[in-house]
Amino acid sequence: MTAHEPTSRLFKENVKAAMADPNLQKAMKNAGEGFVGKRRAAAGGVPEFDQIRDAARDLKNHVLGHLDLYLARYEEKVTAAGGHVHWAETAEDMRRIVLDICRSVDAKTVNKGKTMISEEAGINGWLEENGIRPVETDLGEYIIQLRGEAPSHIIAPAIHVTSDEVEALFRERHTHLPADRNLSELSSMLSEARTILRQKYFEAEVGITGANMLIAETGQSIIVTNEGNGDLSQSLPKVHIVLASLEKIVPTMEDAATVLRVLARSATGQDMSVYTTLSSGPRRAEDPDGPEQYHVILLDNGRTEMVGTEFQEMLRCIRCGACMNHCPVYQAVGGHAYGWVYPGPMGAVLTPSLIGVEEGGMLPNASTFCGRCEAVCPMRIPLPKMMRHWREREFERNLSPKAARYGLKFWAAFAERPALYRLATRAAIFALGLMGRKRGRFAKLPLAGGWTAQRDFPAPEGGTFMAAWARAQKVKGAR
Amino acid sequence: MSRKPRVALFVTCLVDMFRPSVGFASVALLTEAGCEVEVPPTQTCCGQPAYNSGDRETAKRLARSVIAAFEGYDYVVGPSGSCMGTLVKDYPAMFEGEPAWAARARALAAKSHEITSFLVDVMGFTPTDMKFAGSVTYHDSCSGLRGLGVQAQPRKLLGAVEGLALKEMKDADVCCGFGGTFCVKYPDISAKMAGDKTANIAATGAGTILAGDLGCLMNMAGKLSREGRPVKARHVVEVLAGMADGPAIGEARE
Numbered sequence: 001m002t003a004h005e006p007t008s009r010l011f012k013e014n015v016k017a018a019m020a021d022p023n024l025q026k027a028m029k030n031a032g033e034g035f036v037g038k039r040r041a042a043a044g045g046v047p048e049f050d051q052i053r054d055a056a057r058d059l060k061n062h063v064l065g066h067l068d069l070y071l072a073r074y075e076e077k078v079t080a081a082g083g084h085v086h087w088a089e090t091a092e093d094m095r096r097i098v099l100d101i102c103r104s105v106d107a108k109t110v111n112k113g114k115t116m117i118s119e120e121a122g123i124n125g126w127l128e129e130n131g132i133r134p135v136e137t138d139l140g141e142y143i144i145q146l147r148g149e150a151p152s153h154i155i156a157p158a159i160h161v162t163s164d165e166v167e168a169l170f171r172e173r174h175t176h177l178p179a180d181r182n183l184s185e186l187s188s189m190l191s192e193a194r195t196i197l198r199q200k201y202f203e204a205e206v207g208i209t210g211a212n213m214l215i216a217e218t219g220q221s222i223i224v225t226n227e228g229n230g231d232l233s234q235s236l237p238k239v240h241i242v243l244a245s246l247e248k249i250v251p252t253m254e255d256a257a258t259v260l261r262v263l264a265r266s267a268t269g270q271d272m273s274v275y276t277t278l279s280s281g282p283r284r285a286e287d288p289d290g291p292e293q294y295h296v297i298l299l300d301n302g303r304t305e306m307v308g309t310e311f312q313e314m315l316r317c318i319r320c321g322a323c324m325n326h327c328p329v330y331q332a333v334g335g336h337a338y339g340w341v342y343p344g345p346m347g348a349v350l351t352p353s354l355i356g357v358e359e360g361g362m363l364p365n366a367s368t369f370c371g372r373c374e375a376v377c378p379m380r381i382p383l384p385k386m387m388r389h390w391r392e393r394e395f396e397r398n399l400s401p402k403a404a405r406y407g408l409k410f411w412a413a414f415a416e417r418p419a420l421y422r423l424a425t426r427a428a429i430f431a432l433g434l435m436g437r438k439r440g441r442f443a444k445l446p447l448a449g450g451w452t453a454q455r456d457f458p459a460p461e462g463g464t465f466m467a468a469w470a471r472a473q474k475v476k477g478a479r
Numbered sequence: 480m481s482r483k484p485r486v487a488l489f490v491t492c493l494v495d496m497f498r499p500s501v502g503f504a505s506v507a508l509l510t511e512a513g514c515e516v517e518v519p520p521t522q523t524c525c526g527q528p529a530y531n532s533g534d535r536e537t538a539k540r541l542a543r544s545v546i547a548a549f550e551g552y553d554y555v556v557g558p559s560g561s562c563m564g565t566l567v568k569d570y571p572a573m574f575e576g577e578p579a580w581a582a583r584a585r586a587l588a589a590k591s592h593e594i595t596s597f598l599v600d601v602m603g604f605t606p607t608d609m610k611f612a613g614s615v616t617y618h619d620s621c622s623g624l625r626g627l628g629v630q631a632q633p634r635k636l637l638g639a640v641e642g643l644a645l646k647e648m649k650d651a652d653v654c655c656g657f658g659g660t661f662c663v664k665y666p667d668i669s670a671k672m673a674g675d676k677t678a679n680i681a682a683t684g685a686g687t688i689l690a691g692d693l694g695c696l697m698n699m700a701g702k703l704s705r706e707g708r709p710v711k712a713r714h715v716v717e718v719l720a721g722m723a724d725g726p727a728i729g730e731a732r733e
Contacts, residue, residue, distance in 0.1 A: 368658025391533030450666030
């Protein structure tokens with residue numbers, strides 16, 4: 001398998017499985033609330049937080065209008081520092097470039113910091129197919145790698161796993177350690193993983209990291225982590241490869257600081273992540289350490305096609321995860337149900353953009369448009385609006401479900417003819433009102449099985465307001 | 480104002496069909512607040528179901544007829560943050576690129592209001608001599624809250640009701656799972672969200688759940704009764720107009 005095959009079109013089945021999974025439900029319940037409270041406190045601690053959001057939004061809008069300019073500047077700077085910039089139009093291109101670099105140094109093991117672009121390009125599976133062992137060094141990524149899974153959250157990849165499951169997993173896989181060791185505390189599991197990963201840092205020939213931002217002015221890339229694993233992944237091996245998508249570019253260091261001020265606060269509720277690491281290229285003569293080779297691979301994979309469309313604003317996304325942390329749908333089903341790399345509201349917009357609306361069209365439909373994602377998005381991305389745009393594209397192309405289309409048409413035929421609408425609603429409500437008079441609610445109702453499976457359907461009071469109002473006016477007029 | 484403002488009541492489909500008493504409570508409140516209330520007879524639906532289903536053309540046809548029916552009044556007021564959000568937020572966006580209609584849509588949007596925010600922000604109204612014996616909790620419906628900034632206004636009005644104790648629930652601002660067509664397309668997720676909401680409602684110990692949108696209320700009432708929780712559900716205007724003595728949403732009438 002070179003990449004996780006999308007299952008987004010099976011969203012409904014995925015949802016069923018997710019809702020029936022007690023471990024997932026338990027894990028989501030434990031995790032969800034922490035993020036919301038921490039983000040609220042962190043944002044509230046900065047009086048000008050909303051102004052910084054505006055500045056970050058404007059900054060990214062400017063960049064998206066001048067991508068070519070800033071990317072060219074960035075490439076110049078990286079090259080001048082002795083690094084290499086590679087352009088990957090597709091995920092396949094990225095896989096090929098990564099493999100070529102690994103082969104050039106005869107790599108057997110590759111250490112990896114957390115990178116979603118690697119997930120998008122299917123790097124791990126590809127390396128394994130080619131006899132190279134990828135080792136995830138982020139604790140969450142390490143856990144899901146052991147489980148053979150993809151991340152279910154863009155910043156907390158193992159959020160769907162309970163601590164009991166992690167303990168069982170470590171006991172099953174770390175067989176060289178004493179069976180009677182105490183793993184009841186999170187800290188004991190963390191230190192066990194840390195000890196094992198420490199040894200691996202020295203074995204790898206290549207280190208791969210992502211990038212939270214690329215700075216055109218200086219040619220540097222930035223990653224933020226809380227475990228410090230990114231630093232070790234990139235500074236110990238001979239070769240450092242940065243995987244990034246094009247839109248991660250910002251003009252200056254000061255611009256990067258603007259984004260950093262909203263990033264961690266929105267993501268984990270920290271003022272700053274524990275580590276903010278800048279990579280500037282290969283080791284220079286006077287440096288005490290650092291990689292011999294420095295490569296940056298820039299992935300397009302459909303992004304430049306989004307520029308100039310109604311989905312351009314999605315390219316402002318800085319991958320903080322606030323939208324999914326605040327999304328009641330994501331919290332109910334977890335990230336795997338979305339069926340590809342990016343879950344939650346940002347995934348619901350991005351997935352159809354990157355792999356097509358035929359595959360990903362279910363996702364933008366799975367929203368109540370409650371607007372909580374947009375309310376917390378540090379980059380002020382109008383996520384519900386863009387989900388609606390996808391529904392429009394589906395509708396135009398006749399991709400939305402037939403039952404829904406016909407139902408809508410039927411209803412619209414009445415709603416557009418007030419006199420007919422009055423008659424039809426009166427008749428329907430009269431019948432429904434009569435049927436529901438005794439109990440006041442329906443435990444079962446034709447055509448509403450989805451609703452009544454798990455809740456009652458309140459019966460109408462009987463009679464429409466419009467009819468009652470017209471009667472009342474007549475009486476008033478007659479007096 | 481020398482004369483009473485002429486207010487057109489946007490009844491909303493759900494109030495028209497399922498709970499006319501909310502319409503009458505709205506008229507009573509607006510009248511009490513000093514408005515001349517009229518009910519434009521050609522109104523049907525704001526078009527939101529079509530708009531949110533991606534059927535922009537149908538939504539625009541319905542929007543045009545709403546604009547034509549309501550633009551002659553001083554204000555347009557409705558007992559729903561969701562439907563009024565469509566008039567205020569979506570209509571102007573729908574007609575981008577059609578200057579004449581966009582201007583009419585913006586003009587309508589500027590004078591359209593959800594009822595509790597209209598009463599407080601525009602009319603400066605406070606209920607007098609209103610009584611309600613019991614404790615209530617209030618659910619903030621999404622469109623009203625995040626689209627129109629309706630949060631303090633209903634609470635301010637409820638604060639003036641004698642005998643009423645407001646017990647805030649956890650996550651009052653989180654979606655109840657109704658979501659219009661969402662509850663039909665994804666009933667399992669919708670029911671799960673409704674269950675989280677009813678658990679929070681029950682935890683307050685309040686005897687009544689109030690909200691400003693009938694869709695959310697029917698969803699919450701349906702879940703509460705299925706779970707056998709003895710909590711009544713009512714639209715906030717029923718309490719504010721002193722019309723909360725009839726059967727609550729989903730209660731028997733015989």
